[in-house]
Amino acid sequence: MDRVVPPDFLRLAAHPVRWRLMSALAVSDLRVRELVGQVGEPQNLVSYHLRLLRDGGLVTATRSSLDGRDSYYHLELDRCADGLARSGGALHPALVGASAGASPQPAGPVTVLFVCTGNSARSPIAEVLLRGAAGGWVEVTSAGSHPKPTLHPQALRVLRERCGIDLGAQRPRHLESLAGRRFDVVVTLCDKAREVCPEFGDGSRRIHWSIADPAAGRVTFDRTADDIETRIRHLLPILAT
Incomplete structure (x- = not known):
């Protein structure tokens, strides 16, 4: 039987530290020190996993306009959505886009x-x-x-x-x-x-x-x-x- 290799997105996102970093960045752009506080890991480990996510195209970084020595990290949600769809399709064709749907609306404004x-x-x-x-x-x-x-x-x-x-x-x-x-x-x-x-x-x-x-x-x-x-x-x- 051929050895089945998980899709790149799953191998990147499934690591517990990287998943926590992605979860923290899913809503708001954050700096490294803020991510360190949110995931509860040392800065060198956080920076290592951020580099892997950047190399994989899931996270980007921009220089802060307040302090050019600092950077804000941003999760590329469209690429994550594409990675999830491709990962589902790799398991079974019926799973391509299975999680997609209309966004709910709240009862009030x-x-x-x-x-x-x-x-x-x-x-x-x-x-x-x-x-x-x-x-x-x-x-x-x-x-x-x-x-x-x-x-x-x-x-x-x-x-x-x-x-x-x-x-x-x-x-x-x-x-x-x-x-x-x-x-x-x-x-x-x-x-x-x-x-x-x-x-x-x-x-x-x-x-x-x-x-x-x-x-x-x-x-x-x-x-x-x-x-x-x-x-x-x-x-x-x-x-x-």
Whole structure:
């Protein structure tokens, strides 16, 4: 009988430490020291397994915009989904995509706040994309820790082209204007804003997406919107629970 070798995804993900790392990164981007605290393993062991996950294409890393000596790690959920589907298909063709299904929806509205520094690009793009993807069961707002005077022209272009929405009359909002309000989920899209974002009610869930500022010129606005759109697709099932 031929020796059956498990698919690469299973061999990577099945290790207990790597599975715990993937579980920690499934919701929020995190730094190594935060992962060390969550998985309860020494930093050298965590770094070793992160390297294996990066080599396997399941995890990526980006330099922090707050401290360039630090990095945020991000789980590539689409690649994980593809790996799960391929692994199921390797066992039996009937298992390809067997876990896929429509995302549940909560009984009542869920309130979400997106935060970046200027509230001129990343967070308003996320606000519009989530509102469109979720329909009426998500109430979404965006704000900035140091808001710009106006929305970035390229952010306006992206939203016009993708959503047919013109936000030319909208002005960036300061976080302080939301004092006293409660949000079920607060998503920071900027490493700097993460460090200064206040709490918005007991039980509010904090999520971080380490997304480079497209206005800085390192990434395009379209690529940024693609990244946010993918993350929102993965966020919806979390909001529903």
